[in-house]
Amino acid sequence: MKIEFTDTQKALQTEVREYMRDIVTDDLREEMKNPEYFEGGGPVFREKFARMGRDGWIALSWPSALGGREATPMEQYIFTEEVMASGFPYPFLTTDAVGPVLAEHGSASIRDEVVKTILQGETVVAIGYSEPGAGTDLASLTTRAKRDGDDWVINGQKMWTSLANFADYIWLAARTDPDESKKHKGLTMFLIPADTPGFSHTPVWTLGVRTNATYYENLRIPDRYRVGEVNRGWKLITGQLNRERLSLVNHGPVEALYRRTAQWAAETALSDGSMLISRPWVQHNLARVKVGLDALRMMCLKQAWAMTEGALGMAEASAAKVYGTEFFVELYRLLLEIMGQSGVICADSPGAVLQGDIEHRYRVGSILTFGGGCNEIQRDIISAAGLWMPRAER
């Protein structure tokens, strides 16, 4: 057992860290203060993302046949950790979940038109899975795609279509076989250009970020925008899930919040002249965060290693998702307690601590416990796949 990065891995870590300093510049930070652009989409974001594409970073873990660098999952993890810690709203679902699926299953025109531009950092894809009536039971979705000659005609509504307000495409799951007995076997995947007539979106303002409801009204697209076989869409949705879950619970960004808060507490004087960090209750919270971070870091590294070895277990992936997402919320709470009353002051207001970053994080924290495969389902997977416990019929 050797739980340290190799020299090559450390070098990559340093390289990405330094590179990202030139990406996350003051003008990008300024642009992201606009809630519309918090998750990217503004002109500065577009420019920086394209630069990352030109510099070969988006293709890091892609096959060399597509111009990629064939990085291992461990290297990809190191990259992800540094990019997330930098605060750049990098669209991982586009580059690492949808992109590779399009490259493998997309038509020739999708590969030419879309995959290439994803790698160049010119394309962002939003995910159209959830619906008002289909969340955890995703396969019950009702957005309908009907064949009409060489085209498909799509009607329905999607919820929580994040990034749809600026995305170039929607990665859409639709029902192509209405037979109820074929629930999982009646779904097909489509890539919808966002400028197609019949597509529209309205904002949904959540506790912390903007997301969208998206509408598909007699939206007509040619068959070349279908991805994979008709009625075989489910496995394209589920194929990347374990990998995606790991990117949800990355260690780098929360480690940075811990360090910034500890530093702030060490530099903040109380009225008696002593420093805030000298208080036992402050030390208690910092220690609790540190202990939780240690476990998170090891979980993430072990999974990246297991993926590199081709041996990622389902139960372990779900355990990391549950632990990580629930720990995030606890971590925000413990760090905000240290700030006390100042922990509720939002970004840009006088008295905001650490630019209000954690105040905001706390408000978005709960999303991950139910998003990305809700934690109850993950616990079902842990007890069944990890401990062979029988499950109730659903």
Add this chain to the structure above:
Amino acid sequence: MDFSYTEEQQDVIKLAQQILGDQTEPAALKLIEEQRHRFDEKLWQDLAASGLLGVALSEANGGMAFGFETLCLLIEEVGRTVAPVPVIPVLVSALFLEQLGGEAFASTLADVATGKTLLSSAISEPGAEVRETPTTRAVADEEGWRLWGTKTCVPIAEHCAGVLVAAQTQGGVALFLVDPTTDTVTLQRQHVTCSESQYLMELEGTAATLLSDVAADVTAWLDALTVAYATMAVGVCDRMMRMSASYTSERQQFGVPVATFQAVGHRVADCFIDVECLRLVTQQAASLIDQGLPATDAALSAKIWTGDATHRVSQASQHVHGGIGVDRDYPLFRYCLWARQLELSAGSSAEMTACLGKRIESQFSS
């Protein structure tokens, strides 16, 4: 980055499982527990014969020199079987006697490897925090060092040839070896939760051999013992969790296995997460110690996870078992008692959290 076990480590695990598994059936444990001491002499000799007692000792002292990380694999298996063998006090103490004592102790260490001699370490004092300076005092005169003070919950002290003891000298904290059989040592048996034989040990001018007066050595000794307890907790918790999973998969109520109720399945899934976290932070600390790198933060983290996970996994396991879980005819109870013991050994979660917090303060204060 490599999370896999080496071939020799896999062999150690297999060998340990084979020897321990054969002799820790509930009936065998029950017989041992009817003795005055919860110590299986035959099993200890079998471990010696297999070479496992020397797993981390140098070849010169009859060992295999596989290092601390590999010793932890043996300790984890002892936890998994709750085998009545004092691997932590004897083998971790031996490692430090070898590192700090040098050749003077070659014959003692060779006797440890062959199972003829036992050692222990005394880390707790009544009314003193584990990680603070001990109140036991050491004074040097022409004849050497003498120790005054009281240690509590010293494992197997009555049977040991030597006990490692930290004491305060004029120059700071130092680590000593005392012979617990001499007249100046009073031992009183303590009955403790896990049923291991432990002792209140009073030192009244006890002659002692100085092993090291370097504070970092005393810290390393504490770190290693802490991580050893955490490692045993990994084995104990893993087994409790698996017993809970299989029992609830068999046990039927309302005509279905109780595991099919999400409230039950999720409680065991939470144990899985706890065990995974505990295992990983403990492995991290063991790996650092093995490489001789600074390990105190990692050891504290492992002990805090130990305190939390042993409590939660034990309570969840008893709960999902129902009455059978607390019945002494069913094997779970031994794990629960050991879980409780490990939770408070070498420092509780609360104490270790305070200790880690102080270290964080000094790390960030310039």
